Amino acid sequence: MKSLIILLCMAGLNVSCHEAKTTSATKDDHMKIDTATFNAIYDRFQEPALRHRRFKHHEVDSLIKEHEKRGQLGIQQIGRSFEGRAIYEVTFGKGSKKVMMWSQMHGDEPTATMALFDLFNFLGSKGDEYDNIRSLLKENLEIHFIPMLNPDGAERFQRRTAQGIDMNRDARAGQTAEGALLRARAKAIAPQYGFNLHDQSIYYNVPNTKNPVGIALLAPAYNESREINPVRENAMKLAAGMNEILQQYIPNAVAKYDDTYTPRGFGDNFQSWDASTVLIESGGMKGDPEKQQIRKLNFIIILNALIQIAEDSYARFDKKQYEEIPFNVSQMHDIVIRNIEIGPDSTTFKTDLAIRRGETTVGRDYYVRGRVEDIGDLKESFGYEEIEAEGLKFIGGKVDYTNYLNAASLSQEQAFELLKKGIMAVRVKEEVLKEKALHDLPIHLFTQSTFYLPMSPDFGGMASFYIGDRNGNLKYAILNGYLIDLTKDFDRNIPIKNRVH
Template sequence: MKLFLVSIGLLAATTCGNPFSSNSSSGKGLQVDSSQWNEMHAKYKEKALFHRRFKHQDIDSLVKVHQENSLFAVSQIGKSVEGRAIYELSYGKGDKKVMLWSQMHGDEPTATMALFDIFNFLSGKNDGFDSIRNILQSNLELHFIPMLNPDGAERFMRRNAQSIDLNRDARAGQTVEGALLKARAKAVNPRYGFNLHDQNIYYNVPDTKNPVTISLLAPAFNQERDINDIRKGAMQIIVGMNTILQQYIPDAVAKYDDTYTPRGFGDNFQSWDASTVLIESGGLKGDPEKQQIRKLNFIIILNALLEIAEGSYGQYDAKGYEDIPFNASQMHDVMIRGLEFGSDSISLVSDIAIRRGETTVGRDYFIRGRVEDIGDLPESYGYDEVEAKGMKLVVGKLAATPVDSLKNISKEMAYDLLKKGYMGIQVKGLTPAQVGSLHNLPIHIYNKPNFATTSFIDLGGTANFYIGDSAGNLKYAILNGYLIDLSKPLAEWPALKNRVQ
C-alpha cells in the first residue's frame, strides 16, 4: 500500500469519459465520471453552509426554502428537548424506500452540508443531469432527516440537551429525538438506510501515514456478525462507494469497527431489514472545515442512490468489502522524531506526538495544543512530521516590551518576532471583550502575568517551543500545537486558531 499523506489536491481528480452512458444490459446502470460529479457539486453546493459550526436556524431557513418546491414533501416531524424543529424532507415516487439521517451527534455536521447540496441538485433542471433525477424520482422514495440533534448542534457537542448519546438510544428510545427516529423508521419501513456521521481525524489506514478520510461500515445485526442478504446488500453498496472514493482519495478509506452494538441505530436498522450503510467523515490534510470531505459525501451518497434506484449495486462482489481495512488509530497533528530534550542533568532523545483540541466559541473555535505521547513512536504518524535527529528543544522567549493595544500587532510583526525566538507578547490594558477573543496571529497574545512557554516536555502539557539545530539556529516553531517551518514565508504558514489569554 502506498505511503503518502492525502491532501485536498487529490480532490480535483478526473477521469476521461463521455457524457452519461448506460450499461443496463451488463447490470452496471448509468455511468457518471469524476468530472461530471465535480461539475455537479460545484454547481449545487449550498453556499449558506461553509463551516462546521452552523446552527439550527441556518438549517431551518434552508428547509423553508425547499418547502416551497413541490418536488419535496417537507414536514416537521417533531421537536428536540429544547423545542427546536426536526424536519423530514421526502422526495420521489418510487417503490424503493430509503432513509437518510444526519447529525444525530451535534458536532458531526459534514454530511448535513452534503444533504443540502443534494437537495439543491434534486431541485435543478435543464442542466444535463435530468436523466439522473428522473431515475431517482421514478424509482426511489427518499426520506431525509438532516439534523436529528439540533440542541447538540447549537452547542457543537456530541450528545443531546439531556447529555444522552442518541446513537445509543435505539433500543430504549428514552430521548425525544431517539424515539422520533425509531418511530419514523417503523412508519416508513425503509429497505435502505444511510447513517451519517463524523469520526475523529486521528484514524489512519493501517501501517500507513494516510489519515482515513472516509470510513464505511455495513453494521452487524447480531452478536455473531452474520451476513444475511440485507447486510450483504449494504456491503455491495459500500464496495461501489469505495470504487469511486479510490479515484479521489486513494488509500484513504477504511472500515469502522463492526462490533455489534445493540443500542446503536445502524445495527438496529440492519436488523429491521434495511440494508444500512454507515458513513463516517474523517480527516483530510488542508481541509479543517471538511468542505472537500463534504463533496465526497455528496458524490458517494448520490451515486449509491442511483445504484439503488437501478439495482446496479448488485454488480459488486461483497467480498470486496472485506478488502477494505479497518481503522487504525495512530494519527496525530504533529509527529517529531528523535528530538533531544530533557533536563540539564539527564538528556533524552525521543519522539513526541502532539494533538490539537478545539474549543467552540459561538460559530468559531480556538485551539489548544498538547503533548499526546512521548517515547518510541515509529508506528505513529502525523499530518505534519519533523525528522529532528541532531536537533534539540529550544525554550521560547516572551517579548520584553509590552504593547499598548492589539491594533499594534500585525501579522508581519508577529511573524518577525516568532522567527527571532519570541513566542508571546503582552498587551497592556486589554478590555474584558478582548480577553478571550480569537485571533490568527502567529504568536501568543496575553495579559496574565503567569503566561509561559513550554520549558519541558510533559505528557498532556503545552506545546509551545522551538526546534533548533546544533548551532543554535531555530528551524521550527511548535506554536500551540501547530508546526511552523521558519524557513518558509508567512503566506505558507498554517491558518492558526488562537485566543487572547
Template sequence: MKLTVLLFSIISFSMCNSSKDSTQEFSSAHSLDTTQLNEAFEQYKEKELYHRRFKHQTIEALLKTHAQKNVLTVTQIGNSVQGRSINEVTFGTGDKKVMLWSQMHGDEPTATMALFDLFNFLEGENDEFQAVRDLLKEKLELHFIPMLNPDGAEIYNRRNAQSIDLNRDGRKRQTIEGKLLRDRAEAVKPQYGFNLHDQNIYYNVPETKNPVTISLLAPAFNEERDVNDVRGGAMKIIVGMNRILQQYVPDAVAKYDDTFSPRGFGDNFQMLGASTVLIESGGLKGDPEKQEIRRLNFAIILNALIEIAEGSYQKYDAEDYNAIPFNASQLHDVVIRNVEIGSDSIPLRTDVGIRRSEFTINTDYFVRGRIEDLGDMEDNYGYDEVDGTGLKLIVAKVSPQIVDSAQNLTIDQSLDLLRKGFMAVKVKQVGPSKENKLHQLPLLFFTQNQFFPTTEITLGGTANFFLGDESGQLKYAIVNGYVIDLSKKDKAIWKNVVF
C-alpha cells in the same frame, strides 16, 4: 404453461449469470463519473453552509426556503429536548424507500452540509442531470432527517441536551430524538438506510500515514456478525462507494469497527431489514472545515442513490467489502522524531506526539496543543512530522513590545518575531466579546495573565517551544501545537486565542 415459462426464464437468467461479466448484468444508464459529480457539486453547493459550526437557525431558514419551492416536502416531525424543530425532507414516489439521517451527534456536521447540497441538486431542472433526478424521483422515496440533534449542534457537542449519546439509544429509545428516529423508521419501513457521522481525525489507514478521509461500515445485525441479504446489500453499496472514493482519495478509505452494538441505530436498522450504510467523515490535511470531505459525501451518496434506484449496486461482489481495511488509530497532529528533550545531567533523545483540542466559541473555535505521547513512536504518524535529529528544546521568550490588540500585527510581523525567538506578545485589551479573543496568528497573545512558556516536554503539558540546533539557531516553532518551519513563509491558518 405460465409456470413453465417462468421456470425457463429463471433458468435462462442463471445461465446468463454464469457466462456474462457481472458488470453487464446490472448496467447503469445514469452513472456519473467524478468530473460530472464535481460539476454537480460546484453547481449546487449550498453557499450558506461554509464552516462546521452552523446552528439550527441556519438549517431552519434553509428548510423554509426549500419548502417554498415545492419540489421537496419539508415536514416538522418533532422537537428536541430544548424545543428546536426536527424536520424531515422527502422526495420521490418510487417503491424503494431510503432513510438518511445526519448529525445525531451535534458536533458531526459534514454530511448535513452534503445533504443540503443534494437538496439543491434535486431541485435543479432542465440541465445535464435531469435524467438522474427523474430516475431518483420515479424509483425512490427518499426520507432525510438532516439534523437529528439540534441542541447538540447549538453548542457543538456530541450528546443531546440530556447528555445522552443518541447513537446509543437505538434499543430503548429513552430520548425524544431517539424515539423520533425509530418511530419514523417504523412508519416508513425503509429498505435502505444511511447513518451519517464524523469520526475523529486521528484514524489512519493501517501501515500508512494516510488519514482515513472516509470510513464506511455495513453494521452487524447480530453478535456473530453474520452476513444475510440485508447486510450483504449494504456491503455491495459500500463497494460502489469505495470505487468512487479511490478516484478522489486513493488509499484513504477504511472500515469502521464492526463489533455488534445492540444500542446503535445502524445495527438496529440492519436488524429491521434496511440495508444500512454508515459513513464517517474523517480527516484530510488542509481541510480543517471539511469542505472537501463534504464534496466526497455528496459524491458517494448521490452515486449510491443512483445505484439503488437502478439496482446496479448488485453488480458488485460483497467480498470486495472485506478487502477494505479497518481503521487504525496511530495519527497525531504533529510527531517530532529523535529530538533531545532531556536535561544536561540526564539526556533523553526520543519522539514526541502532539495533538490539538478544539474549543468552541459560537460559530468559531480555537485550539490548545498538548503533548499526547512520548517515547518510541516509530509506528505512529503525524499530519506534520519533524526530524528532530540534532535539535533540542529552546524556551520561548516574551516580546518586549506591547500591542493594543492582536489585529495590530500581521502574519509577516508575527513570523519575524518567531524567528527572533519571541513567541508571546502582551496585548492591552481584547474587546467586550469572546469572539474578540480569537485570532489567526502564529503567536500567543496574553493580557493580564502571565505567559508561561514550555520549559520542559512533559506528558499532557503545553506545546509552546522552539527547536534549534546546538548553536541555538532556531529551526522550528511549535506554537500551541502547530509546527512552523522558520525557514519558510508559512501561509497556514492558525486557530488561537488571547489568554
C-alpha cells in the same frame, strides 16, 4: 434502461453509453458517471450558505423554508427536539424502493448535513442536462432525509443531546425526544435502505500507512455474532460501490469502521429492522479543517449509491470487495517529531514527540489547545505533518512582559517577526481580551501577570516550543500545536485558531 442510456447520451452527460442487452442490474447496463461529471454537478449545486462546521439550527431552518417555497421537494416538520427546535423530513421521489438517511445525530458531526443540502439543491432543480438522473431517482426511489437530527447538540457543537444522552445509543430505549422520533419514522416508513451519517476522529489512519482516513464505511452487524444475511450483504455491496468511486478521489484513504455489535446503536438496529444500512463516517484530510473536501465526497458517494439502488446495479459488487477494505486504526497526530534531543547537554536524551490539537467551541468559532499527546518510541505513529529532527533539539520560548499597546492590531507578519526572534508570548492590555479574544496570530497573547512556556516536553502539556540546532539557531516553532517553518516566509494559509490567555 436502453431508453435511459440513449437520453443520457443525447443530453451530453459524460457517461459510458452503450446499448443495453438486458434489464438485469447484474449486467453491465448501469449508468456510469465519471468523476468529471460528479465534480461538475457538485460545483453547480453546492450550498453556499454552509461553509463552516459550526452552523446553527436557524441556518438549517432558513434553508429548509427556502426549499419549501420552491416546491420541488417534500418538506414536513416531523417533531421537535428536547429544547423545542424543529426537526424536518425532506422527501423526494415516488418509487417503490424506500431509502432513509439521517445526519448529525451527534451535534458536532455536521459534514454530511452540509452534503445533504448540496443534494437538496441538486434534487430540487430541473430543466438541465441532469434531469435524467433525477428522473431515474424519482421514478424508482422514495427518499426520506432527516438533516440535523440533534439540533440542540448542534447549537452547542457537542456530541450529546441537551439531556446529555448519546442519541446513537438510544435506539433501543428511545429516551431522547430525537431518538424516539427516529425510531417512529423508521417504523412508519419501513425503509429497505438506510444511511447513517456521521463524523469520526481525524486521527484515524489506514493501517501501516500515514494516510488519514477520509471516509470510513460500515455495514453494521445486526446481531452479536455479526452474521451476514441478505440485508447486511446488500449493505456491504453498497459500501463496496462507494469505495470504488472513493478510490478515484482518495486512493488508499478509505477504511472500515469498527463492526462490533452495538445493541443500542441505530445503525445496528436499522440493519435488524431489515433496512440495508451503511454507516458513513467523515474523517480527516490534510488542509481541510472545515471538511469541505470531505463534504464533497459525501455528496458524490451518496448520489452514486442512490443511482445504484435505483438501478439495482449495486448487486454487481461482492461482499468480499467490502471485506477487503481495511479497518480504521488510530495512529495519526497533527505533528510527529522524530529523534529530537531533549534536555541540557549533560543529560540529553533523544526521543519522539506526538502532538494533537483539541478544539473548544465559542459560538460559531473555536480555538485550539495544542498538547503533547505522546513521548517515546513512536515508529508506528504518523503525523499530518512530520519533522525528522536528527541533530536538532528542543528549545523553550521566551515571554515578553512588555505591554504591547497595539497588540490588537498586530499583523500576522509582525507577530511572525517576533516569533523568529524567539519570542513566543507577549503580554497585552486587558482591553485586548475584549477586542481580540480569539485571534489567528502566530504568537501567544496573554493579559495575566505571568505566563509559562514549557522548557521541556510535558506529557499532556502545552505544545509551544522551538526546534533548533545545537548553536541555538531556530528552525521551527511549534506554536499551540501548529508547525511553523521559521526558515521560510510566513504561510498565511496555516489556519491558526488561538485565544488571548
